[in-house]
Amino acid sequence: xxxxxxxxxxxxxxxxxxxxxxxxxxxxxxxxxxxxxxxxxxxxxxxxxxxxxxxxxxxxxxxxxxxxxxxxxxxxxxxxxxxxxxxxxxxxxxxxxxxxxxxxxxxxxxxxxxxxxxxxxxxxxxxxxxxxxxxxxxxxxxxxxxxxxxxxxxxxxxxxxxxxxxxxxxxxxxxxxxxxxxxxxxxxxxxxxxxxxxxxxxxxxxxxxxxxxxxxxxxxxxxxxxxxxxxxxxxxxxxxxxxxxxxxxxxxxxxxxxxxxxxxxxxxxxxxxxxxxxxxxxxxxxxxxxxxxxxxxxxxxxxxxxxxxxxxxxxxxxxxxxxxxxxxxxxxxxxxxxxxxxxxxxxx
Amino acid sequence: xxxxxxxxxxxxxxxxxxxxxxxxxxxxxxxxxxxxxxxxxxxxxxxxxxxxxxxxxxxxxxxxxxxxxxxxxxxxxxxxxxxxxxxxxxxxxxxxxxxxxxxxxxxxxxxxxxxxxxxxxxxxxxxxxxxxxxxxxxxxxxxxxxxxxxxxxxxxxxxxxxxxxxxxxxxxxxxxxxxxxxxxxxxxxxxxxxxxxxxxxxxxxxxxxxxxxxxxxxxxxxxxxxxxxxxxxxxxxxxxxxxxxxxxxxxxxxxxxxxxxxxxxxxxxxxxxxxxxxxxxxxxxxxxxxxxxxxxxxxxxxxxxxxxxxxxxxxxxxxxxxxxxxxxxxxxxxxxxxxxxxxxxxxx
Numbered sequence: 051x052x053x054x055x056x057x058x059x060x061x062x063x064x065x066x067x068x069x070x071x072x073x074x075x076x077x078x079x080x081x082x083x084x085x086x087x088x089x090x091x092x093x094x095x096x097x098x099x100x101x102x103x104x105x106x107x108x109x110x111x112x113x114x115x116x117x118x119x120x121x122x123x124x125x126x127x128x129x130x131x132x133x134x135x136x137x138x139x140x141x142x143x144x145x146x147x148x149x150x151x152x153x154x155x156x157x158x159x160x161x162x163x164x165x166x167x168x169x170x171x172x173x174x175x176x177x178x179x180x181x182x183x184x185x186x187x188x189x190x191x192x193x194x195x196x197x198x199x200x201x202x203x204x205x206x207x208x209x210x211x212x213x214x215x216x217x218x219x220x221x222x223x224x225x226x227x228x229x230x231x232x233x234x235x236x237x238x239x240x241x242x243x244x245x246x247x248x249x250x251x252x253x254x255x256x257x258x259x260x261x262x263x264x265x266x267x268x269x270x271x272x273x274x275x276x277x278x279x280x281x282x283x284x285x286x287x288x289x290x291x292x293x294x295x296x297x298x299x300x301x302x303x304x305x306x307x308x309x310x311x312x313x314x315x316x317x318x319x320x321x322x323x324x325x326x327x328x329x330x331x332x333x334x335x336x337x338x339x340x341x342x343x344x345x346x347x348x349x350x351x352x353x354x355x356x357x358x359x360x361x362x363x364x365x366x367x368x369x370x371x372x373x374x375x376x377x378x379x380x381x382x383x384x385x386x387x388x389x390x391x392x393x394x395x396x397x398x
Numbered sequence: 399x400x401x402x403x404x405x406x407x408x409x410x411x412x413x414x415x416x417x418x419x420x421x422x423x424x425x426x427x428x429x430x431x432x433x434x435x436x437x438x439x440x441x442x443x444x445x446x447x448x449x450x451x452x453x454x455x456x457x458x459x460x461x462x463x464x465x466x467x468x469x470x471x472x473x474x475x476x477x478x479x480x481x482x483x484x485x486x487x488x489x490x491x492x493x494x495x496x497x498x499x500x501x502x503x504x505x506x507x508x509x510x511x512x513x514x515x516x517x518x519x520x521x522x523x524x525x526x527x528x529x530x531x532x533x534x535x536x537x538x539x540x541x542x543x544x545x546x547x548x549x550x551x552x553x554x555x556x557x558x559x560x561x562x563x564x565x566x567x568x569x570x571x572x573x574x575x576x577x578x579x580x581x582x583x584x585x586x587x588x589x590x591x592x593x594x595x596x597x598x599x600x601x602x603x604x605x606x607x608x609x610x611x612x613x614x615x616x617x618x619x620x621x622x623x624x625x626x627x628x629x630x631x632x633x634x635x636x637x638x639x640x641x642x643x644x645x646x647x648x649x650x651x652x653x654x655x656x657x658x659x660x661x662x663x664x665x666x667x668x669x670x671x672x673x674x675x676x677x678x679x680x681x682x683x684x685x686x687x688x689x690x691x692x693x694x695x696x697x698x699x700x701x702x703x704x705x706x707x708x709x710x711x712x713x714x715x716x717x718x719x720x721x722x723x724x725x726x727x728x729x730x731x732x733x734x735x736x737x738x739x740x741x742x743x744x745x746x
Contacts, residue, residue, distance in 0.1 A: 142521045143689065143690075147690070172489065173521055173523045217708065219708065240649075309689035309694065314701055332689075334521070340488040340491045360564040
């Protein structure tokens with residue numbers, strides 16, 4: 051199941067917590083991924099992505115995802131040892147064939163070249179195909195903003211969402227992430243799915259017997275429902291903001307799959323055990339110094355001051371950064387059950 | 399007042415209609431704009447943009463806008479004779495200073511260079527600053543898609559929208575438009591504001607005495623209302639899709655203003671009579687042949703077939719194209735009152 055969390059985050063587990071130092075968590079996740087068939091280099095990438103999500107409180111993309119990674123590796127759906135191949139299609143474009151591996155190593159291969167192209171040309175794009183992206187997308191864009199670039203990325207996933215006005219799922223939850231560099235501050239970053247509710251929140255509501263709001267999903271017959279179990283059991287999600295979120299999801303299919311040569315979300319045919327989407331990813335970098343505006347950094351601070359003055363209590367990404375500081379001080383808060391499950395993956 | 403229409407369109411006026419041939423309408427609008435201070439070249443650009451919106455049934459950006467153009471020209475807020483200046487900041491970027499003129503002539507100046515850069519580099523961007531965009535945005539991107547490019551554009555406008563969780567308007571209705579080339583077909587195009595309802599639709603509803611849906615706006619005390627007059631009269635719009643539409647509006651402030659050097663929406667201080675936003679615009683072109691995917695045109699048709707198979711009765715832009723065919727056959731349907739108002743602008 052694919053899901054994305056935007057600025058909202060699920061609360062930490064209620065059970066007694068163990069605070070795991072981040073480096074220990076990364077090491078543990080690496081060992082798990084290697085055990086189930088990832089190369090050490092790939093395991094390191096995915097472990098870092100996953101631990102970063104956990105560190106920031108994006109729990110739905112943290113260790114919660116490890117069983118999905120493991121299951122997809124075990125059944126051979128994703129190649130954990132794939133070596134991505136980079137190609138040069140034009141001065142502003144880096145093309146990467148992930149060769150049925152994870153998207154993160156493919157982007158890592160392209161990253162420094164992409165940054166160089168963006169610096170030279172003002173704008174550059176990475177097109178990744180045949181890749182599995184099962185992690186948080188903000189993790190991909192934040193480092194580019196830390197290097198001074200505006201970064202935009204989108205990924206398509208697995209058909210779980212009905213286009214506005216339709217009856218059958220065609221789109222994935224199709225997230226986009228956007229990052230803006232700030233002067234002497236962590237970047238301004240948002241990461242949001244194109245669906246009205248994240249899959250994880252839906253599952254939580256189902257487990258707790260709560261109904262969800264109207265307009266979030268349909269049942270297996272395409273009828274609107276507020277019963278989360280009916281949405282999960284053969285039903286589908288709806289886009290955020292009706293036809294407008296649906297258009298965003300469509301744009302992401304075009305950019306992340308149509309343009310790159312990845313599969314569309316509705317083309318992903320998961321065999322038993324497979325959980326990761328075999329699709330594509332697109333990343334655009336812009337050098338703000340080339341856009342014609344002066345003092346970009348100062349201008350962004352002016353915009354942020356206006357947002358705060360207008361009563362916006364929190365900027366996108368801000369809550370994550372607060373959680374990151376907590377994790378850096380205390381370690382990542384995992385329940386004993388979560389930690390036991392991870393260790394079990396190494397021992398059985 | 400700034401507004402944008404997405405795929406939804408307002409019904410034609412109920413009064414007896416006059417069907418005006420499109421070329422006659424363009425000519426009439428040109429004469430009006432020249433009379434109130436636009437140069438013939440600028441008047442031709444704006445008249446074509448406005449008539450194209452009317453032809454496609456995007457009534458809120460058609461002749462409905464002419465009094466706003468006239469008023470902004472009369473009070474000297476926008477320079478109808480401005481000559482935009484183009485600069486070259488990097489291989490992939492065209493920078494244009496619109497010099498307080500309309501955005502459309504600035505983009506027209508950049509268009510062929512932008513297309514050439516996109517063809518060479520795979521991706522290219524135009525950054526327009528100090529520009530007034532008061533027209534439909536799809537008119538800007540469709541021609542690029544007709545030339546084979548994926549085109550994305552965004553414009554910021556005048557603070558009329560409260561960020562999610564905030565109390566004061568900071569964002570404009572900030573539209574984005576996206577166009578995808580199709581083989582032997584008109585492009586796939588969407589154009590949508592970041593607000594839950596477009597300002598133009600709101601004004602039309604107020605004029606016609608209709609109430610609007612819930613969750614679209616607040617009154618002057620920040621209370622939710624369905625009365626369009628209360629939203630217009632000191633109230634404010636809300637973003638589509640809560641925090642997600644709010645993030646899109648923020649992204650557009652960064653790209654259309656922060657990056658280009660245009661004013662942010664909250665910085666636009668309209669003097670009496672002024673209605674057009676003095677802000678900025680960004681356009682990205684992508685050559686789909688450089689993205690690594692094969693048979694882009696065929697792949698887009700596969701995506702469209704899936705959308706139709708999934709029950710999506712209409713693609714973005716499709717209703718506009720239907721209306722366009724009607725207009726080409728019969729002329730643009732204007733009410734006698736609308737036509738009289740236009741003629742009055744020439745005679746008084």
